Amino acid sequence: xxxxxxxxxxxxxxxxxxxxxxxxxxxxxxxxxxxxxxxxxxxxxxxxxxxxxxxxxxxxxxxxxxxxxxxxxxxxxxxxxxxxxxxxxxxxxxxxxxxxxxxxxxxxxxxxxxxxxxxxxxxxxxxxxxxxxxxxxxxxxxxxxxxxxxxxxxxxxxxxxxxxxxxxxxxxxxxxxxxxxxxxxxxxxxxxxxxxxxxxxxxxxxxxxxxxxxxxxxxxxxxxxxxxxxxxx
Amino acid sequence: xxxxxxxxxxxxxxxxxxxxxxxxxxxxxxxxxxxxxxxxxxxxxxxxxxxxxxxxxxxxxxxxxxxxxxxxxxxxxxxxxxxxxxxxxxxxxxxxxxxxxxxxxxxxxxxxxxxxxxxxxxxxxxxxxxxxxxxxxxxxxxxxxxxxxxxxxxxxxxxxxxxxxxxxxxxxxxxxxxxxxxxxxxxxxxxxxxxxxxxxxxxxxxxxxxxxxxxxxxxxxxxxxxxxxxxxxxxxxxxxxxxxxxxxxxxxxxxxxxxxxxxxxxxxxxxxxxxxxxxxxxxxxxxxxxxxxxxxxxxxxxxxxxxxxxxxxxxxxxxxxxxxxxxxxxxxxxxxxxxxxxxxxxxxxxxxxxxxxxxxxxxxxxxxxxxxxxxxxxxxxxxxxxxxxxxxxxxxxxxxxxxxxxxxxxxxxxxxxxxxxxxxxxxxxxxxxxxxxxxxxxxxxxxxxxxxxxxxxxxxxxxxxxxxxxxxxxxxxxxxxxxxxxxxxxxxxxxxxxxxxxxxxxxxxxxxxxxxxxxxxxxxxxxxxxxxxxxxxxxxxxxxxxxxxxxxxxxxxxxxxxxxxxxxxxxxxxxxxxxxxxxxxxxxxxxxxxxxxxxxxxxxxxxxxxxxxxxxxxxxxxxxxxxxxxxxxxxxxxxxxxxxxxxxxxxxxxxxxxxxxxxxxxxxxxxxxxxxxxxxxxxxxxxxxxxxxxxxxxxxxxxxxxxxxxxxxxxxxxxxxxxxxxxxxxxxxxxxxxxxxxxxxxxx
Numbered sequence: 014x015x016x017x018x019x020x021x022x023x024x025x026x027x028x029x030x031x032x033x034x035x036x037x038x039x040x041x042x043x044x045x046x047x048x049x050x051x052x053x054x055x056x057x058x059x060x061x062x063x064x065x066x067x068x069x070x071x072x073x074x075x076x077x078x079x080x081x082x083x084x085x086x087x088x089x090x091x092x093x094x095x096x097x098x099x100x101x102x103x104x105x106x107x108x109x110x111x112x113x114x115x116x117x118x119x120x121x122x123x124x125x126x127x128x129x130x131x132x133x134x135x136x137x138x139x140x141x142x143x144x145x146x147x148x149x150x151x152x153x154x155x156x157x158x159x160x161x162x163x164x165x166x167x168x169x170x171x172x173x174x175x176x177x178x179x180x181x182x183x184x185x186x187x188x189x190x191x192x193x194x195x196x197x198x199x200x201x202x203x204x205x206x207x208x209x210x211x212x213x214x215x216x217x218x219x220x221x222x223x224x225x226x227x228x229x230x231x232x233x234x235x236x237x238x239x240x241x242x243x244x245x246x
Numbered sequence: 247x248x249x250x251x252x253x254x255x256x257x258x259x260x261x262x263x264x265x266x267x268x269x270x271x272x273x274x275x276x277x278x279x280x281x282x283x284x285x286x287x288x289x290x291x292x293x294x295x296x297x298x299x300x301x302x303x304x305x306x307x308x309x310x311x312x313x314x315x316x317x318x319x320x321x322x323x324x325x326x327x328x329x330x331x332x333x334x335x336x337x338x339x340x341x342x343x344x345x346x347x348x349x350x351x352x353x354x355x356x357x358x359x360x361x362x363x364x365x366x367x368x369x370x371x372x373x374x375x376x377x378x379x380x381x382x383x384x385x386x387x388x389x390x391x392x393x394x395x396x397x398x399x400x401x402x403x404x405x406x407x408x409x410x411x412x413x414x415x416x417x418x419x420x421x422x423x424x425x426x427x428x429x430x431x432x433x434x435x436x437x438x439x440x441x442x443x444x445x446x447x448x449x450x451x452x453x454x455x456x457x458x459x460x461x462x463x464x465x466x467x468x469x470x471x472x473x474x475x476x477x478x479x480x481x482x483x484x485x486x487x488x489x490x491x492x493x494x495x496x497x498x499x500x501x502x503x504x505x506x507x508x509x510x511x512x513x514x515x516x517x518x519x520x521x522x523x524x525x526x527x528x529x530x531x532x533x534x535x536x537x538x539x540x541x542x543x544x545x546x547x548x549x550x551x552x553x554x555x556x557x558x559x560x561x562x563x564x565x566x567x568x569x570x571x572x573x574x575x576x577x578x579x580x581x582x583x584x585x586x587x588x589x590x591x592x593x594x595x596x597x598x599x600x601x602x603x604x605x606x607x608x609x610x611x612x613x614x615x616x617x618x619x620x621x622x623x624x625x626x627x628x629x630x631x632x633x634x635x636x637x638x639x640x641x642x643x644x645x646x647x648x649x650x651x652x653x654x655x656x657x658x659x660x661x662x663x664x665x666x667x668x669x670x671x672x673x674x675x676x677x678x679x680x681x682x683x684x685x686x687x688x689x690x691x692x693x694x695x696x697x698x699x700x701x702x703x704x705x706x707x708x709x710x711x712x713x714x715x716x717x718x719x720x721x722x723x724x725x726x727x728x729x730x731x732x733x734x735x736x737x738x739x740x741x742x743x744x745x746x747x748x749x750x751x752x753x754x755x756x757x758x759x760x761x762x763x764x765x766x767x768x769x770x771x772x773x774x775x776x777x778x779x780x781x782x783x784x785x786x787x788x789x790x791x792x793x794x795x796x797x798x799x800x801x802x803x804x805x806x807x808x809x810x811x812x813x814x815x816x817x818x819x820x821x822x823x824x825x826x827x828x829x830x831x832x833x834x835x836x837x838x839x840x841x842x843x844x845x846x847x848x849x850x851x852x853x854x855x856x857x858x859x860x861x862x863x864x865x866x867x868x869x870x871x872x873x874x875x876x877x878x879x880x881x882x883x884x885x886x887x888x889x890x891x892x893x894x895x896x897x898x899x900x901x902x903x904x905x906x907x908x909x910x911x912x913x914x915x916x917x918x919x920x921x922x923x924x925x926x927x928x929x930x931x932x933x934x935x936x937x938x939x940x941x942x943x944x945x946x947x948x949x950x951x952x953x954x955x956x957x958x959x960x961x962x963x964x965x966x967x968x969x970x971x972x973x974x975x976x977x978x979x980x981x982x983x984x985x986x987x988x989x990x991x992x993x994x
């Protein structure tokens with residue numbers, strides 16, 4: 014896995030992401046500055062990490078989506094390159110038009126940091142091959158604007174095409190309002206684009222990878238990518 | 247020629263918070279009347295917040311040296327050696343007055359200010375904590391203040407990208423008009439790459455970095471040095487506005503130019519902004535400073551010299567750079583989109599000269615601005631000792647089980663999840679123990695070492711007996727660090743009191759400082775940084791004396807830290823430390839019996855040390871399976887917290903009431919005797935631990951066994967752990983949503 018992590022001013026989980034990529038793949042990702050216009054040659058994964066790009070002023074992800082490097086990310090995705098956006102990264106990918114929908118303020122209008130349970134809806138994507146379909150994983154969420162929303166047509170297309178990848182559920186995989194802590198439509202926590210090579214998700218798998226610190230359910234996402242990219246190479 | 251702006255009248259002098267005798271001192275010092283700008287500069291340097299004029303003579307008593315201390319008080323933050331070539335840089339600071347007036351921005355900029363203090367020294371922040379005191383839950387402003395302060399702390403720290411891993415929240419009517427927001431930041435640096443404020447070299451360029459200067463926060467420090475009256479909201483314009491995005495950029499840019507070796511000296515612009523930072527750099531370096539305000543990047547048009555010198559706009563730094571590295575440093579700042587301007591230079595004259603529009607607006611002796619600030623030995627009276635409450639005279643108003651349920655769901659003891667869930671506590675990927683335990687544990691880089699962090703104080707003890715209360719605050723911090731298995735290293739203190747011009751308030755201050763000093767000496771726990779916040783009064787009513795203590799400890803191996811949750815059924819529950827059943831100033835007496843009375847528990851520092859060392863040894867040898875310190879609410883509450891954290895119940899057997907000489911049952915279960923811990927060990931290890939304890943003369947007794955779904959106290963109805971949890975978790979969310987909540991029985 015040869016990854017690049019995009020760094021916008023105000024991004025703050027790029028170190029967490031880089032550390033996890035190194036831990037799983039043995040290789041440090043390239044850190045790519047927002048003002049650059051090209052991704053490093055030969056990368057097979059572009060990651061847009063979490064944080065508060067440009068302070069999240071104006072609208073989450075809106076300014077970052079228009080940064081010079083994003084043209085290169087769009088071109089990379091158009092050629093089938095894998096793009097992972099986490100938290101602010103998900104918001105940026107939506108604003109950049111790589112994913113549909115938008116992330117609104119959490120239902121109770123508060124930033125929430127807690128471990129959440131996600132049901133993995135599909136295991137046949139490059140991002141989820143480390144999991145079983147229907148498996149429930151525990152990863153931390155930390156955001157104020159993760160309430161996924163889109164028009165009814167988009168939602169039904171996402172659902173119909175199996176593009177909802179992660180959903181907020183109870184620990185035993187049941188959808189219920191009390192587990193959908195940010196109020197997302199259909200408890201959506203993560204989606205892919207039509208081609209299946211761009212994933213956006215709100216929670217942070219990169220923060221649950223070391224046994225000594227607690228649950229490690231996030232690790233399989235990166236291990237799955239490593240396996241997938243190892244085979245593709 | 248100094249142009250005269252508004253004429254300096256006695257009224258104007260008073261408006262600047264300067265007393266007539268202080269103004270006379272200025273006249274004597276400079277031999278003429280100060281200009282308007284100079285008056286502003288003096289008021290900024292000589293207010294209580296910046297000069298410590300009432301507290302300094304007492305702060306000198308505090309122990310500030312020790313094996314691990316690299317830098318004690320006097321710099322932006324304290325620095326201790328944590329081994330492996332690394333230093334921990336930390337400090338706690340108050341932002342009380344602004345947070346009451348504008349809770350979101352007040353708290354946010356409090357966090358911003360303390361983070362800046364830490365990274366100014368070359369450290370990357372790795373954790374934040376806080377200590378919050380709010381008014382009575384029934385006071386009409388309390389909800390609004392809790393909501394705003396918590397959102398502000400989260401809003402700043404989350405965006406900046408530092409985990410907020412711990413803290414404390416309390417409610418008491420004495421904070422109705424003056425809440426306390428104490429923020430602590432902790433950072434890591436290499437021991438040989440610490441940066442200081444003292445400038446060196448004559449003719450060196452002084453560089454302004456960061457955000458532009460606006461009119462916000464003018465006179466913030468002066469406001470923080472006065473009491474509130476009826477119209478405190480009118481002071482809203484003195485509150486600064488925070489920009490965590492700018493601060494994150496400033497952090498990255500500063501660390502980058504420090505790593506490139508560009509920096510000679512650095513000082514952040516906090517209280518009293520440009521004035522305080524420039525004077526400190528010059529005075530500490532024994533140099534003069536000349537500033538040219540025409541070069542200062544301004545956000546607003548036509549700012550006067552007075553406004554620029556007193557602005558407390560946030561996210562700004564002042565530096566002395568190596569001249570040959572200036573271009574490189576500027577390029578780095580431009581890359582991060584930050585302002586960079588050479589605004590002055592160092593001189594050999596020891597004068598502080600401010601030019602604006604071609605005129606000299608201030609020309610003052612720089613050392614005297616700081617060193618010759620008034621110093622007061624204010625009169626103080628020690629409060630009368632309160633009687634020790636005889637627990638035998640307390641008639642329990644309800645059964646013990648009912649009292650436990652009530653206390654668990656009370657404002658001070660309930661879960662603060664509603665608060666800490668609004669703080670990102672997992673970012674950076676090093677949080678080993680999240681909020682909710684005795685101390686937070688944060689791994690140092692990739693390990694194996696970790697820092698344990700806590701904030702503590704029990705203001706009602708300090709009010710009842712400042713000396714014992716001061717001791718207790720330090721002892722509890724030491725105990726909380728010990729309870730996770732850490733070796734306590736050093737503390738930062740944030741001393742919040744009322745008006746020091748009142749002898750009884752000064753008596754509280756002096757007593758607390760003496761108590762803190764005694765405990766620090768006994769526990770080898772030096773103070774390396776701190777902050778004093780006085781005048782926390784409204785209409786003559788002072789807060790409870792609240793000397794917040796921020797403690798830092800070190801774990802050799804983060805995987806060996808202890809947590810408070812029971813680990814398995816069938817384990818022995820042991821109580822370490824002796825129990826007289828001390829009910830004076832206990833939460834049981836206050837919240838169940840409705841009496842805020844008596845002397846607080848005495849703190850036996852030798853027993854603290856002995857008992858704590860015994861517990862730490864049990865953790866290090868992996869004999870202890872769960873550990874929790876016993877504090878507010880006493881033993882029953884401590885055991886209940888261990889049960890709730892795990893979902894495992896307990897059967898408690900200690901039938902203390904049957905012994906004629908022992909404390910009553912209620913006093914035993916709810917007494918707040920100090921130097922105690924609850925520890926669980928495997929059943930087959932219990933006898934060995936008891937034997938060992940008697941050999942080293944540490945009082946340890948068995949009080950029960952873990953297991954089941956209920957907590958059962960002797961001769962009481964069993965309480966479902968799930969029921970306790972519900973009460974524990976629900977109070978704060980219910981209260982904040984405007985429903986339920988309210989205050990427990992017994993409290994007015």
